[in-house]
Amino acid sequence: MDAPRGTYDLKVSNLVAAPAKGVPALEIQTRGALEGERATTVTTVTGGGIDLSAQGSAPLGDGPIDMDVAIRELPLKIADGFLPNSGLGGALMGTAKIGGSAKAPAGTYDLTVKDLTSARAKGVPALNVYARGDFDPKRVVTDALVTGGGGIEASARGSAPIGQGDLDMTVGLKAFPLALANAFAPTLGLGGQAMGNARLTGPVSAPIGTYDLTVKDLTAAQAKGVPPLQIAARGDLTGERVSTDAAITGAGGISLTAKGSAPIGDGDLDMAVAIRELPLALANGFRPELGLAGVLRGDARVLGPVSAPRGAYDLTIADLVSAQAKGVPALQIATKGALEGNRVTTDTQITGGGGVQASAKGSAPIGDGDLDMAVAIGELPLALANAFQPQLGLAGALRGSANVSGPIAAPRGTYDLAVSGLTAAQAKGVAPLEIVTKGALEGDRVTTDTAITGGGGVSVTAKGSAPLGTGDVDMSVAIREVPLALANAFSPSLGLGGRLRGDVRVAGQVSAPQGTYDLSVENLTSAQAKGVPALQITSRGTLEGQRVTTDTAVTGGGGIRLTAKGAAPIGQGDLDMAVDIAELPLSIANGFSPGLGLGGKLAGGAKVAGPIAAPTGDYDLRVTGLTAAAAKGVPALQITSKGALASGRVTTDTAVTGGGGVRITANGSAPLSATGPLDVAIAIRNVPLSLANGFSPGLGANGTLQGEAKVAGTASAPAGTYALRVTGLSTQATRGAGVPAASIDAKGRLDGQRVFTNTVVTAASGLRVTANGSAPLGAGDLDLQVGGRAPLGFLNDTLSVSGDRIDGTATFDVKVGGPTSAPRINGSGALQNASYSNRAAGLQLRGLSASVVANGTNINVASLRATTRNGGTISGSGRVAVDPAAGFPGEINFQANNAEVVGTDIVTAITDANLKLEGPLARRPVINGTIRTRSVEIQIPDRIPAQYTPLPGVRHRNAPAAVTRQLAALNTGGGKGGSKDDAFLATLDIDVQAENRIFIRGMGMTAEAGGQIKITGTSAAPVPVGAFQLRQGRSSITVIGKRLNFTRGQVGFAGDLDPTLDFLAETPAKGITAQVLISGNASSPKIEFTSNPAVPQDEVLSRLLFDKSSGELSPSQAITLAQAVAQYSGVGGGGAGPLDSLRKGLGVDNLDLGGGSGGGLFGLGIGKYISDNIYLGVTQGTSPRPPA
Incomplete structure (x- = not known):
């Protein structure tokens, strides 16, 4: 496919x-x-x-x-x-x-x-990382660079295996700011730079390499004040071991090194540290309060396995001082020793420090193990402690030795120490003490055999043992003699005398010890009880766990016989104590406070039982023949008091009786706490108020107190009723003020936080004051209605001393409310058709009336009016604040219009005035304003007053009280300026303005002056300062028909109301210039006849009167001259002459009758002010020429 x-x-x-x-x-x-x-x-x-x-x-x-x-x-x-x-x-x-x-x-x-x-x-600034390289299945090659981060510059070049293999890496650190670490731990506050390089080669599992690092200017916040450090470290890595050669230097002399090697993991150490110089002041950077100084030097070497190292050290500290031991001379410390596994040995010597000699030799484990240490104190001056606590003021020396051995958990040892010549600032005056103590430490138990002697007769021993923690105590203390006067050194005011003797034995568990004591104090006296005969005290008893029993008797002290028998707990538990006072003379208290003057005796007994928190008991005490200096003249009192303590309450049946029918009884009960109900009935019969005179000797109280009171409720909110009656009440102050003896009938009740009263005060002459309402027992509002009628005539006995008299009746009806700290008064007061006169000043006020209205926080003087003797008026009005804390601040204005304020034989003054009374009326107000005179008449006696000397040894027998007070006032100056203790005292700042119409007449003198004066001082002692100047053209003096015009004149005031005169008249006479000088006070002026050139006084008068010398006078002229000399030298009576009486009868300001001028035989002059500044005068003479 x-x-x-x-x-x-x-x-x-x-x-x-x-x-x-x-x-x-x-x-x-x-x-x-x-x-x-x-x-x-x-x-x-x-x-x-x-x-x-x-x-x-x-x-x-x-x-x-x-x-x-x-x-x-x-x-x-x-x-x-x-x-x-x-x-x-x-x-x-x-x-x-x-x-x-x-x-x-x-x-x-x-x-x-x-x-x-x-x-x-x-907080670390951003980094930039650059990396390049290649890789294959077994190895990575890199060339990396790191920059940024606030100054970082680092590189890494080389290769590393993927898996097992050899490293080949070089790391370069050109710059690394140590402050970067502060981003992770801000408290470090590091500063400085790190730089260097490292190289690693060899297998990953056992690399080898070298390093060379430098730290420049290292600082840290925790070592503030430590100079920057410089660190250099180099070394190598070989398998599992690191070697180093490091040096640390810095300002201030820092120099130390560390050389050697250490394993990575288990293995052997091999490290040597050399301290060339390490200033101890470096520690102040971490703890400034230490204030250390001195230098550490030495060497240390550590070898062997990490788990059980060995080593040796040899260190010295030179000139060690510390701020906490300011004043202690520098110490020298030398210590050497070894480290052997888990054990350290030492041989340490301490010298210096003002005589310190101490050593410590032995060994101690690191962790568990056995101690083996011997300490020898050749001498340790106790004054060293004064550097830490200067107030101690210690003196003396500690010597001795101590040995400790055995396991740390249960050490054994012995000690033998002696303190000689011990004194302390707090025991100034105490003879030096000698202390010898020896004993042993056996596991967790210490035995001691200690003796203290010296100190002016001290002899005390303590023998026995005590546990370091829990366990049994077994200690016997024998006090052969301790003079109590030792305590006087700590508190000189005690003034103790006597001696303490006895024995104390303590045994059993520390938490529940048992023991016995048998102590006696002989001939105890005290400065605070000066005059009290010495006391004898015997006390014996036992300590059984948490309970102490006692059988104590006190005798001596002028007849003291009392005992205390029973037991009391230490902490919680039941009391069982009986105190029997056979006799305790109260005169003992006179030793503490001689002014008490107590007499009498206390006898009786008391029993207390049951828990401390809720004791029960009873007492039956009797005081017979109680007298006191404070109640001198009061017959001796008898006090009987019996009662019981139970269920947190104390009951009492107390009676105080004495001569004159005095009887006070208190029956009932009260709680021991503040929450229980009160139930006390008090009856007072025939208590003389003269008792208070002993507490306030100047009070002079008379009268008798009767009454009843019942108190219920609680202590925080009492309730009850009272009815008090005082008859014949008077004090020295009220009698001195003429206030008749008063009667007080007060009834009321207590209702929680308030007291309600219905009080009537009556006295002779129709004085009656009533007070109805309530007041708080603490903070709260007042609610009182106060009214009354006070005939002022009762003050006349006192006022007569200074020649004052007042008649009339004051009435008032006010309501007092508001808080006690800021009361409010509402109501009114009135004074109708009163009169006032002052005989000394000739001041007469008729039709005196006043109306005062209070409206809460202010009292307004709505009207104040009076008529003076000449028909002038004085009126006033103002306001007073009801502020007791501020001294009742207020402002009252007074006006006078055509008022005759002075009308004596010497001075008659008619003025207008505008005055203000302001400020704190109860403290020191100010009276300021202006007085403008309409006319002032200063009448000089026509003859110098004759000087009289009282007959020696003549006394006024059986003088009336008013006469006695008047004479006392005159003799002390009380009639002039007042007493320093006047109840009312005001500062004066008054201007008196009189442009003219100040007439000075008498002794042939007619003068007119004007000007301004200032009245300062106080209402009790006014100080008029200034002068009135002569008004030219209307001032002359006639000497036996011869008229002279004044060329200089001044009426001055210098601190009182009797002005000083300074007048000068001149005229040519028979080859001289004759001068008449009038000086001195207006009440007793001085007349001098002088001339230029100077001739005798009779010659001046001869030439002045007859224009011829005294040797040329005819017999009749000589008689006339003798009469003139008599008139001006103080022979004969004084007073105003017939011419001045004629002037007053005609109603003119000036009447002059004398020899005509310019050769005329007779001259008549009449003048009167028809307005303030217009004077009309007419002169008629017998000369053919018109008058000048």
């Missing part, structure tokens, strides 16, 4: 397969011919970015192949269809030619992979 022949033309569309899930559908077109035993083909595969073709012929059996394959593009992402999550990117392209026979194909290839990436190497 002839060989078949034919053609084919096939197409496969949308080809998909389950094993290639995710690969896009493919299109395959193939055509060709069948010619006998050969087939020809032209095939293309497309789809999903794939474009490849195959063209040629192949035998149907054995025979030659002739095929060309062209890969125009093959996206590598199609690999995800076979290997999910491989995340490859890039494309494969190239050609291949296949020849040879079907049984032994051969050919060539030329392939390129462009932009190769992988999701597993995210």
Whole structure:
């Protein structure tokens, strides 16, 4: 039969397969011919970015192949269809030619992979791979190049067998950035470059080869701060063994080498490491807080099988210091030893460090095995610990030795240690302690024989044994003496004195030990109980598992006798304890707080039994003769209290009695928790309010309290009723203010979170205040109606000290609501037809009335009006915010119109004013504004006031209280400027404007001034500053009929309301210029007569009055001169003269009567302001010429 022949033309569309899930559908077109035993083909595969073709012929059996394959593009992402999550990117392209026979194909290839990436190497730049070569049935030859990847350049040339055979491959690494590894492990933070080459030859199963690698500038994020390292390594591979000759160097002196060989798998090691220099500061790059310094040097050699190596080491560390041991001198460490299989031997010496001398010799297993180690401590200064914990302040030295041997799981050993001269900063002042301890370790048990001495008399021993884990304890502690003053070193304020002695024995299981104790404290004293006699305490008992029994007695302390006997659990369990107080002087408390001044004694007993969570018991206590410094003068009280504890409740029957019929009782029960019901009744009879004076000495309370109260509900929501009565209530403050003694009658109830009240306060003179409503016990809203009537006259006893008086009645009716933190007040208050006067200032206010309206958050002063003595008016209005936290901020405006605000013998002032009071009224408000004077009269006494000296030794006996208060105020300056404790204090900022009409008269002087002053300071201590200047042309002084015009004049203020005067008048007189100087305060001015050239004062007056010297005077003129000297030197009385009284009677501003000018015998001058700035004056004389 002839060989078949034919053609084919096939197409496969949308080809998909389950094993290639995710690969896009493919299109395959193939055509060709069948010619006998050969087939020809032209095939293309497309789809999903794939474009490849195959063209040629192949035998149907054995025979030659002739095929060309062209890969125009093959996206590598199609690999995800076979290997999910491989995340490859890039494309494969190239050609291949296949020849040879079907049984032994051969050919060539030329392939390129462009932009190769992988999701597993995210962050690595794309690679480009180029590979060409040929192949036959037994061998592949390649010449490959890899570039990209952020700087990679690598090559591989040679051949490899297909199956068994010999390798012949050379790999070259021109550049490999180590940072590429960060894409796989970002925390590495590697930097540097790797380069080198390697060659492999010989059989695949046992290749041989060489390598020569270099790493430049190696850095890592975990070794931040370590200088870049340089690594050079070369060696060879021979069968199953690798040899190496490596060196590591770097900045800072790093230099180490490693030479030798190691097996691949089992075999023998032969490696020598030489550390020329390795700065320990390198470790700081990994752990900056270590702060290490020093240098490691030495050698190590490892030989023998990997499973049981042998070796030796000889290492030194020079000048080791650490930041964590700051202040510790450098240590020197030398260690040498050997590795023998699974065992290491060592001989280590540590010196330096401020005197450290220690060694360790012996051996230890790697894993299980026996220890054999001896540690000798020649000296270990305890001050080394201060470098780690400076506050320890340790001193002293540890010396001794320890030996450990036997299996690690159950070692045996001995120790013999001594601590000498032990002191600590926390025990400053404690004498050094000496500790000696020796013992043994036997498996899981430690024995000890320890003694502690020194420390100012300490003597304690501990002997016995204890397990390292579970097991039995067997320990005896003997306290021969422990001075309690040792505790003062830790807490100096304790000031303890006394000694502790006794014995303690513990045995049995650690989890449930048993034992006994017998302890005594002798002569216990304490700085906090200074003055309390020494106590003696004895306590003995047992420990039985989780239970402690005790039999304790306390005596001494000025009469203390009490005992406590019974048992208590450690943790949960039942109590069974009885306390018997035969006598406990309450004066003991005075040792802790001397101000208590307690007296009396406590006696009685208490018993407690049952579970700690729900105990039961009873108590019966008595206090006799109770007194206290805080209640000085109150008769001694007696207290009896008995009750029981059961079912989570405590019951009580308590009574307090005393002199004067005092009796307070409390009966009922209360829960131990906050959730149970309360049931307590309290009765109060004849309790003097003076008891409160002991707690607040300045209170000065008087009065008596009576009442009853019943409390039910719960502690969180109490309920009940109360009725309280106070009679004769007064305090030092109310008595000082003249408030009469009051009576209070308050009734109400508790209802959960609120207290309801119906309270009436009454007192003499018609004072009555009522309060009805409720208030919250915590947060919540107020709901109170408060009203009352207060006659202001009761204040006059107090006001009289400063010369004030007030009359009238204030009434108010308000409702208080809103939260306690921001209350709201609604209602009104009024003051009608009241009056006020101040004797010192001569101020009189009549028809004083005020109307105040509260509307929630504000109190409005709707009106305030009064009339002054001269018919002028003062009025005001404003607002005050109800904001206690802000100090009740407000603003009140005051106006004065033609008001006489000062009317004394010295000063009379009539003003207009516009003032404002603003700011926090309860703290430090400000008063500012302007006062404009209409007229001010300053009257100087016609004679200098005579100076009087009180008779020595004369006292005012049985002076009335008001007189006593007035004298006290005068002596302390209280009448001038007020007290620093004034309830109201405002800052002043007031301008006083007076262009003219400030008249200064007296002693023959008539002057007019004007100007401005400033009033600062406070309402309690005003400070006027400034001066009024003389108005020229209307100011003169007449001296015994002789008139002189002032050439200079000033009325000044320098901190108080008594002005200072500075006036100068001059005139020619008989060859001199006579001068009259008036100075000092207006209340006590100083008159001086001087001249130029200077002559005696009587001579100045003689020439001024008579135009002749004193030696030329007639007898009558001499008498006149003597009278003038007396008048101006303070001999005789003072006050306004008849001429000033005549001026006031005529209603004029100026009246001048004196010697005529220009030689006239008589002159009369009258003047008056007819408007603010227009003055009309008339002068009539006896001279034939008109007046000047």
